[in-house]
Amino acid sequence: MRIAGLxxxxxxxxxxxxxxxxxxxDPAATRGIAEKMVSEAFTAPSPALLQRLEQDxxxxxxxxxxxxxxxxEEAAEVVKLARASxxxxxxxxxxxxxxxxxxxxxxxxGDRIQGGMLEKRKENGGLCQNCHALAPGEINVGNLGPSxxxxxxxxxNSEAIAKLTxxxxxxxxxxxxxxxxxxxxxxxxxxxxxxxxxxAYLIDPPSPITAR
Amino acid sequence: MVTLQGFNRDDVVKRAxxxxxxxxxxxxxxxxYITSRSNGMKVNVTLRHxxxxxxxxxxxxxxxxxxxxxxxxxxxCHGEANKRIRLQDLWNINDPKHIGEVASTWPAYRxxxxxxxxxxxxxxxxxxQMRLPELKYASDASIALTTYLQYRGNGAVIQxxxxxx
Numbered sequence: 001m002r003i004a005g006l007x008x009x010x011x012x013x014x015x016x017x018x019x020x021x022x023x024x025x026d027p028a029a030t031r032g033i034a035e036k037m038v039s040e041a042f043t044a045p046s047p048a049l050l051q052r053l054e055q056d057x058x059x060x061x062x063x064x065x066x067x068x069x070x071x072x073e074e075a076a077e078v079v080k081l082a083r084a085s086x087x088x089x090x091x092x093x094x095x096x097x098x099x100x101x102x103x104x105x106x107x108x109x110g111d112r113i114q115g116g117m118l119e120k121r122k123e124n125g126g127l128c129q130n131c132h133a134l135a136p137g138e139i140n141v142g143n144l145g146p147s148x149x150x151x152x153x154x155x156x157n158s159e160a161i162a163k164l165t166x167x168x169x170x171x172x173x174x175x176x177x178x179x180x181x182x183x184x185x186x187x188x189x190x191x192x193x194x195x196x197x198x199x200a201y202l203i204d205p206p207s208p209i210t211a212r
Numbered sequence: 213m214v215t216l217q218g219f220n221r222d223d224v225v226k227r228a229x230x231x232x233x234x235x236x237x238x239x240x241x242x243x244x245y246i247t248s249r250s251n252g253m254k255v256n257v258t259l260r261h262x263x264x265x266x267x268x269x270x271x272x273x274x275x276x277x278x279x280x281x282x283x284x285x286x287x288x289c290h291g292e293a294n295k296r297i298r299l300q301d302l303w304n305i306n307d308p309k310h311i312g313e314v315a316s317t318w319p320a321y322r323x324x325x326x327x328x329x330x331x332x333x334x335x336x337x338x339x340x341q342m343r344l345p346e347l348k349y350a351s352d353a354s355i356a357l358t359t360y361l362q363y364r365g366n367g368a369v370i371q372x373x374x375x376x377x
Contacts, residue, residue: 022262025269034270034277034356041353042345050345052280059278063285066276108298111281112340127282130297142297144289180288187281 045116057081062178070178078177086170086185089192094166094199095157101126101201102208104194105134111189126190126198127182135208145181152203152210165199213238228349229333233326239349243330244319250370255315257363264359267352271360274353275305284342286357300377305364315365317374328373331358 025033044050055063058081061074070078088094107125111118128134133147155161168175170185170192185195201207213219230237259265278285287305289295295302303310318331335354336347347354 022260022265024265030266030269030273033266034273034353037270037351037353037356038274038277041348041351042339043348044345052344055277055279059283062283063276063278065272067287067291111343113343113345114340116346140298142295142299144292144295144297144302182282182284189281 043116044113045118049113049118058173058178058183062173064178075177078173079175082171082174082177082183082186085183086167086174087192088166089196091193094162094196095204096193096196096198096200098197098200098204098207100194101197101199102135104190104197105129105201123194124189126184126194128198131180148202148209150210152205152207155203157203157205157210161203162199165202166195169195169198225349229329229336230327232324236327240319240328240330244328244373247319247370247372251372253370255312255362255366255368255370257359257366259363267356267359268363270353271356271358274357275360280342280344282342286338305361311361311365312368313365313374315362316368316370317372317376319372320374320376322376324377329376331361 024030038053042050042053044052058078061070061078064070089096104123104126105128107123108127108130109119110121110124113119128148129138129141131142131144133141133143133149136149151165152161155165168181171183172179172181173183184190184198185192190198202209204210213224214221224239227237228239230240257264259268275286278288289297289302290305293304293307295304303314305311318334319328321327322329332347332349332354335357336349339345339347
């Protein structure tokens with residue numbers, strides 16, 4: 001049975017070993033086993049918070065193992081769901097206050113669950129800095145996402161760029177299905193108004209991200 | 213501990229993750245002592261039993277299962293080379309050296325906490341940052357993820373306690 005590991009590496013989930021030996025469960029069986037584990041493995045202060053574990057349709061489609069590609073139909077469905085999710089601020093203004101956006105972009109806290117309590121804050125952070133380089137000269141920035149330094153300088157601040165930027169923050173899967181970028185607006189975290197502030201931080205000419 | 217020594221499981225689990233700068237918990241001490249007996253040996257997770265296969269495959273599934281408001285699974289941060297969250301380097305599951313280190317250096321002394329932490333704590337903390345509910349200590353899901361990671365790290369030489377930031 002030592003060979004089982006090698007078979008897995010070579011043949012993946014289709015590995016079937018001779019009778020009497022253990023075999024990999026099929027994907028549906030694995031899903032059943034794992035989802036039962038998820039349903040039993042977590043605690044939260046309220047049932048509503050426990051629901052965070054439940055996957056929506058897009059998340060299910062975006063959870064392929066080992067980076068397997070989406071089919072064309074699946075990608076189209078993720079894009080369609082993403083497009084349908086996008087909401088705009090009640091004011092209709094897609095470009096808010098860059099100073100507020102600046103603060104949000106550098107705030108990585110809020111809404112975490114620990115010790116049976118939900119982290120309560122007036123306003124949850126935007127988490128941008130965790131993954132993106134922001135204004136020039138900032139050192140404490142992540143690189144999981146692309147650098148945003150000079151974002152507005154390259155693209156300008158036209159209405160079309162404001163709309164594109166807003167939508168890509170609100171639900172980037174409308175443009176790149178299943179990208180690593182969290183759909184920031186989709187579960188209303190941050191809110192449409194906060195997304196507009198982040199847009200301003202990215203494209204408003206006086207913002208440090210854009211200023212020379 | 214429960215069957216032979218009469219401990220209450222809930223009490224043990226509740227105290228499993230100790231306070232920072234404390235003397236550590238019973239579970240942390242036991243995990244480190246037991247793992248340290250394998251120091252110098254290679255990680256060698258076998259998948260002989262059907263339950264081991266099932267658990268490994270469940271772990272692989274969970275590693276890729278995106279959920280919550282960050283839309284993160286483990287793979288979003290641990291699937292590419294040379295990635296960071298802020299200044300914190302992230303290990304990459306596709307890099308044999310990285311996954312070997314993951315499999316062979318827990319429990320580890322965590323400098324920022326002044327205590328020894330177990331991989332159970334590491335998993336818990338990731339889910340916390342992902343804005344997901346709290347992972348129960350020694351839950352089946354946590355063991356499935358651990359099985360997946362340890363199997364992927366087979367061959368690495370165990371050296372505990374590890375040292376972490």
